[in-house]
Amino acid sequence: xxxxxxxxxxxVLEIRVLGGSSMKTVRYTIVILSMxxxxxxxxxxxxxxxxxxxxxxxxxxxxxxxxxxxxVLEVFGAPSRMVKLSNGNAYVYERSVSKGTGIWLVLLSxxxxxxxxxxVVFFFDPxxxxxxxxxxxxxxxxxxxxxx
Amino acid sequence: xxxxxxxSLVFIMGVVAGIILPGCISYQFVRQLRGVEIMxxxxxxxxxxxxxxxVLSIYGAPDNLEEFGGEDLLLYERILYGNSGLSLGIPxxxxxxxxPELSARGRLGRYDTLAVFFSSDGILREMVYTKGSSYPxxxxxxxxxxxxxxx
Numbered sequence: 001x002x003x004x005x006x007x008x009x010x011x012v013l014e015i016r017v018l019g020g021s022s023m024k025t026v027r028y029t030i031v032i033l034s035m036x037x038x039x040x041x042x043x044x045x046x047x048x049x050x051x052x053x054x055x056x057x058x059x060x061x062x063x064x065x066x067x068x069x070x071x072v073l074e075v076f077g078a079p080s081r082m083v084k085l086s087n088g089n090a091y092v093y094e095r096s097v098s099k100g101t102g103i104w105l106v107l108l109s110x111x112x113x114x115x116x117x118x119x120v121v122f123f124f125d126p127x128x129x130x131x132x133x134x135x136x137x138x139x140x141x142x143x144x145x146x147x148x
Numbered sequence: 149x150x151x152x153x154x155x156s157l158v159f160i161m162g163v164v165a166g167i168i169l170p171g172c173i174s175y176q177f178v179r180q181l182r183g184v185e186i187m188x189x190x191x192x193x194x195x196x197x198x199x200x201x202x203v204l205s206i207y208g209a210p211d212n213l214e215e216f217g218g219e220d221l222l223l224y225e226r227i228l229y230g231n232s233g234l235s236l237g238i239p240x241x242x243x244x245x246x247x248p249e250l251s252a253r254g255r256l257g258r259y260d261t262l263a264v265f266f267s268s269d270g271i272l273r274e275m276v277y278t279k280g281s282s283y284p285x286x287x288x289x290x291x292x293x294x295x296x297x298x299x
Contacts, residue, residue: 029158036162064201083213085220086268090213102178111178119209123200131270132201136208138184147179147230 036106044102045144052080052095054120056137062122062130069128076120088125094118097139101146116142176233183211183226186260188277193264200270207262216265219273224262228281230289231255256289 054076061067061075072091073079079091098115118139123132192198192206203222210222237249258280265274 025154032158033162084215085213086215086218087220087270092209092213107174109174109176111176112181113178114181116182116184117211119211121204121209121213132204134204134207134209136184141184147177 041103041105043104044100046100046102048098048100050094050096052093053077054093054095054118056120056135059120059133059135062133064130064132067130069122069124069130072122072130085123088123088131089128090124091122093120093122095139097142099142099144101144103146110147112145112147114142114145116140172238173236174234176231178229178231180229180231181227182229183260186224186226186262186277188279189262189275193272193275195272195274198272200266200272203264203266203272207264210264218268220266220268220270222264222266224264226260226281228258228260229255230258230285232289254289256285258283258288 058075062072069089069091076091076093080094081092083090083092094117096115096117098113100111100113102111103109116138117136119134119136121134122130123134125131187207193203200220200222207224211225212223214221231254233251233253235249235251237247237251259278260281261276261278263276264272267273
């Protein structure tokens with residue numbers, strides 16, 4: 001049977017033990033070292049966004065074969081990138097979400113940083129008529145976590 | 149009384165070790181992931197038949213695209229970085245000019261890539277898939293580069 005009193009004001013740790021003391025010394029040593037480990041450890045969470053305001057629902061307004069590049073620009077605004085292709089152009093709209101997690105223990109530190117993207121790519125023919133578009137919405141899948 | 153002394157000693161040593169040790173020896177591992185998993189190409193992708201529209205409906209928007217020798221190249225990519233570091237040192241810098249430190253760091257970037265080539269009329273011509281993330285971290289990091297026969 002044991003009784004533990006921790007007085008935080010002056011950091012005096014008083015332990016009364018009834019019974020053999022050597023095993024309990026080991027036990028309390030482990031407890032105290034674990035407390036030390038926790039006291040000098042810390043954790044970090046962070047999130048960053050590269051934002052571009054667009055919505056996948058807006059794609060319903062476009063019809064390949066009739067929609068023009070001007071129509072896309074009017075709805076989506078300025079693209080993140082424009083790419084010259086062999087038979088036309090592509091407009092790329094992109095945004096990302098990154099989430100970071102870090103843990104510092106006494107001798108070990110671990111970090112995890114994940115970035116995922118939302119992306120829409122519009123393909124136009126040489127007359128600036130929309131031929132295809134591709135959509136990937138994965139930014140919401142970015143997650144916190146440990147590296148293993 | 150003796151027991152209390154031992155516990156107090158352990159407590160003080162724990163505090164001192166907690167303050168000093170992080171400056172003496174530390175190991176860090178940071179994983180960075182960019183992009184989602186890329187499916188290997190299956191029998192839905194047929195060179196000479198599959199169109200750009202079909203590839204876009206299967207894989208979504210590409211991560212990168214460019215014109216390449218009169219053809220269009222669409223790249224789907226997932227990048228996995230592993231950064232690790234081990235440092236040993238004695239933090240004397242607050243007291244002296246002498247601050248011995250030895251550290252080793254490594255960074256490995258592994259790429260899962262699907263490269264899809266289209267002719268100018270939007271028909272799949274060729275595709276290449278590589279799953280770099282399947283390479284083991286430490287073995288790949290420490291493996292020496294070997295020259296090929298042609299070099």
